[in-house]
Amino acid sequence: MTMGSGVRAAAARAPDKIAVLHGDRRRSYGELVRRFDRVTAGCIGQLGLRPGDNVAIVARNCIEYLEVVCGVPEAGVAVATINARFTPTEIAAVCADACARVVFVDAASAPLVRQAVLPGVERIIEFGPEYERFLEQDSGALSLPRVDEWCTWTIPYTSGTTGKPKGVLLSHRSRTLIALASAAEFGCFSPDDRFLAMTPMNHGGGLAFPMASLLLGGSVEIMDHFDAVQVLERLKSGGITGVFMVPTHFHQIFSLEPQVLERYRRPPLRALISNAAPLPQPMKEKIIPYFGEDLLFEIYSSTEAGFVTSLRPADQLRKQSCAGLPHPQAQIRVLDEEGRDCPPGVVGEMHSRSPWLFNGYWNRPAATAEALRDGWVTVGDLARRDDEGYVYIVDRKKDMVISGGVNIYPREIEEVLLAHPAVSDIAVVGVPDERWGERLRAFVVLRPGARLSVDDIGSFCAGRLAPYKIPKELRSIEVLPRNANGKVLKTELRLLD
Numbered sequence: 498m499t500m501g502s503g504v505r506a507a508a509a510r511a512p513d514k515i516a517v518l519h520g521d522r523r524r525s526y527g528e529l530v531r532r533f534d535r536v537t538a539g540c541i542g543q544l545g546l547r548p549g550d551n552v553a554i555v556a557r558n559c560i561e562y563l564e565v566v567c568g569v570p571e572a573g574v575a576v577a578t579i580n581a582r583f584t585p586t587e588i589a590a591v592c593a594d595a596c597a598r599v600v601f602v603d604a605a606s607a608p609l610v611r612q613a614v615l616p617g618v619e620r621i622i623e624f625g626p627e628y629e630r631f632l633e634q635d636s637g638a639l640s641l642p643r644v645d646e647w648c649t650w651t652i653p654y655t656s657g658t659t660g661k662p663k664g665v666l667l668s669h670r671s672r673t674l675i676a677l678a679s680a681a682e683f684g685c686f687s688p689d690d691r692f693l694a695m696t697p698m699n700h701g702g703g704l705a706f707p708m709a710s711l712l713l714g715g716s717v718e719i720m721d722h723f724d725a726v727q728v729l730e731r732l733k734s735g736g737i738t739g740v741f742m743v744p745t746h747f748h749q750i751f752s753l754e755p756q757v758l759e760r761y762r763r764p765p766l767r768a769l770i771s772n773a774a775p776l777p778q779p780m781k782e783k784i785i786p787y788f789g790e791d792l793l794f795e796i797y798s799s800t801e802a803g804f805v806t807s808l809r810p811a812d813q814l815r816k817q818s819c820a821g822l823p824h825p826q827a828q829i830r831v832l833d834e835e836g837r838d839c840p841p842g843v844v845g846e847m848h849s850r851s852p853w854l855f856n857g858y859w860n861r862p863a864a865t866a867e868a869l870r871d872g873w874v875t876v877g878d879l880a881r882r883d884d885e886g887y888v889y890i891v892d893r894k895k896d897m898v899i900s901g902g903v904n905i906y907p908r909e910i911e912e913v914l915l916a917h918p919a920v921s922d923i924a925v926v927g928v929p930d931e932r933w934g935e936r937l938r939a940f941v942v943l944r945p946g947a948r949l950s951v952d953d954i955g956s957f958c959a960g961r962l963a964p965y966k967i968p969k970e971l972r973s974i975e976v977l978p979r980n981a982n983g984k985v986l987k988t989e990l991r992l993l994d
Contacts, residue, residue, distance in 0.1 A: 499669040501571040503712040519719040535632040536568025542636025548573025555579045556603035557721045561624045573642040575649040578699040581606045585613035646670035664859030665800045674852045676709035685739025685768040688714035693740040695720035701800045706741045725749045729761035743773040745983045772796045777915045799876045803853025820888045827851040847880040848873040898927030900935045919947035924985045939968040
């Protein structure tokens with residue numbers, strides 16, 4: 498089954514049911530299928546696209562986004578999903594790498610795309626009147642290609658915290674099975690559910706979760722930007738049963754005035770899913786009493802591997818700074834440098850395999866061979882397991898600091914310092930040191946009116962961290978540099994003096 502045929506199956510059950518809503522706009526399942534069928538026909542008849550070609554989309558969340566990612570791949574053509582916050586230079590680089598022949602854009606992104614130098618792009622189609630004309634034009638009698646479940650559906654690009662972003666080949670099969678796994682684990686993707694989609698659709702979960710709702714016959718309400726009060730209002734009174742948020746969203750919510758927060762306390766949700774970056778334990782201790790004790794799922798995943806682990810509601814406070822157990826149908830190994838399984842408590846590189854693995858990187862066989870080994874995938878995360886089998890992500894392998902020959906994991910330090918009352922946000926990096934090889938430097942975003950010194954950090958961490966793990970350098974910074982998916986750009990921090 499392809500993603501498009503999965504939505505078509507849901508439409509056959511309830512063609513008049515509202516599938517998607519965005520502000521005042523609505524699409525029933527029947528309308529959604531008819532429109533993405535026209536997208537498929539237009540790709541073949543008007544654009545001359547053939548199986549193996551690629552297109553790109555640069556747009557904020559909208560109904561047309563879902564029409565494109567359902568309709569274009571039914572022509573055997575993959576969709577490169579480009580972040581709408583990219584610059585023209587970044588857009589051009591991804592379009593060139595993906596060999597995109599056509600770019601679909603929303604009105605807000607169109608000026609940026611038109612500024613970009615796109616020698617391989619034959620046509621830019623803007624949502625609005627131009628897109629509607631594209632749908633209405635008769636493409637004649639067409640022979641549709643056979644699209645296999647293993648064919649590439651979308652090509653999201655890795656967030657690029659280090660190095661050049663890579664195109665990740667995701668198959669129809671992978672994301673159809675992700676939808677079924679979501680229904681089994683989270684309990685908010687049935688025909689009776691409505692999912693709030695407000696994380697960017699170019700992001701893995703930002704697209705996977707609303708598509709899961711459509712494949713399983715639910716409804717999707719789209720928001721094209723995050724507004725903390727508006728989100729809380731929709732969760733409280735909009736009939737929403739499931740939502741996916743990243744840690745930055747929670748930070749903005751709990752920065753609201755207490756009287757505003759009190760107004761929206763305990764919305765009638767079935768599941769609250771967090772992903773993309775780890776939730777600090779102090780934040781979990783705010784989320785659970787506010788939203789409810791039986792709602793929060795924290796998922797560790799990657800674009801390449803899909804779901805890897807899940808920390809379920811009952812374990813959120815019991816297992817601190819934990820990524821959970823392997824997700825159902827996922828297998829995990831923690832391996833040392835020689836490829837041997839690490840015993841409990843010992844840190845190694847985490848590998849996983851499941852029905853959701855990617856097909857490889859677009860035009861990067863060497864990178865694919867490095868990430869995919871004998872059916873197991875690794876993205877360079879370091880982890881350990883406890884005696885109960887629960888997984889703890891220690892750090893990114895590339896973020897690990899080696900000081901005086903000792904491995905230091907900045908994430909552990911950040912977790913401790915986030916509990917300091919003066920700290921709003923923090924990142925710890927290694928910088929070159931003649932004597933030790935590397936030394937620790939902390940970049941701290943302070944709370945309004947707060948002060949913090951290296952001595953304060955030392956006093957606070959005493960008894961919580963070994964002395965060699967306590968940063969001896971401190972830099973105050975107004976905001977941490979992050980990529981479009983919210984991950985801290987430690988490569989940029991390392992360059993700061």
